Amino acid sequence: MVNKVAASGLITLKLEDYWPREPLVAFDLKDYLFMELILKEKDFREAIKAHDFGQYRGQILLVYCSADAIIPAWAYMLVAAAAAPYVADIYQGTEAEYLRDHYRRKVAQLDPEEFAGQRIVVKGCGDREVPAAAYLEITAKLRPVARSIMFGEPCSTVPVYKQPLVRK
Numbered sequence: 286m287v288n289k290v291a292a293s294g295l296i297t298l299k300l301e302d303y304w305p306r307e308p309l310v311a312f313d314l315k316d317y318l319f320m321e322l323i324l325k326e327k328d329f330r331e332a333i334k335a336h337d338f339g340q341y342r343g344q345i346l347l348v349y350c351s352a353d354a355i356i357p358a359w360a361y362m363l364v365a366a367a368a369a370p371y372v373a374d375i376y377q378g379t380e381a382e383y384l385r386d387h388y389r390r391k392v393a394q395l396d397p398e399e400f401a402g403q404r405i406v407v408k409g410c411g412d413r414e415v416p417a418a419a420y421l422e423i424t425a426k427l428r429p430v431a432r433s434i435m436f437g438e439p440c441s442t443v444p445v446y447k448q449p450l451v452r453k
Contacts, residue, residue, distance in 0.1 A: 295439050296403050300419050301411035303391040307373040309380055310344045314360065315352040322354050329360060338368045346372045349379050381416065388419035392426050401430040407445075409437050 317332050319325050348364050350356050361377050368375055376383045407423055424434055428446050435442035 294404060295406050295435075296400065297406045297408055297439060298423065299408045299411065300388070300415045300423065301408070301413050303388060303419075304413050304415075305345060305384075305387055308344045309383065310341055310346055311380065312341075312346050312348045312364065312368075314348065314350040314356055314364075315354070318350075318352060318354055321352045324354065324356060324360055330363065333363050333367050336367065338371045341368060342371045343373050345374045345376065345383070347380055347383055348375065348377050349382075384416050385418045388416055389422055392419065392422040395423075395426060397426055397430045400427050402432050404433045404435075405431050406435045406437065406439050406442055 314324070315321055317324065317329055319328065346364075346368050348361060348368075365375050376386075378386075405427060407420060420436070424445060427434060431446065432448050433444070434446040436445055437443050
């Protein structure tokens with residue numbers, strides 16, 4: 286038996302492999318608002334001082350507010366000052382926003398020359414849901430150099446891009 290997928294020369298790119306290594310944990314400022322509307326500075330400072338940020342050790346802290354309230358910039362600064370000694374990273378935004386930015390950074394770090402002239406399959410299924418923006422970013426990054434880009438599994442792909450033949 287011949288493994289046609291292995292012999293095809295396809296490069297399989299699993300975006301799921303670029304998922305953040307540290308766990309993501311949410312910190313919703315809504316819980317610190319008076320009537321879920323107003324941030325009172327004195328109360329907020331006391332609450333942040335009393336909060337055990339050590340529980341987030343080694344995690345990525347996602348700081349956001351799910352209530353429709355105006356949060357002053359200094360509130361995020363207070364959280365960052367209190368959490369920074371414990372967390373692996375801190376981000377102002379939701380998990381979806383963090384993942385979109387995380388994948389943008391990861392794709393930007395790839396050297397497109399490693400994929401020059403290659404047939405690439407961007408894997409589409411996995412245990413984690415990779416943001417759609419990551420698929421857009423990887424395609425835009427590799428299109429100038431790739432021979433072809435496909436989506437899916439090597440045994441069943443959706444063609445996305447194929448370099449035009451140059452006739453001499």
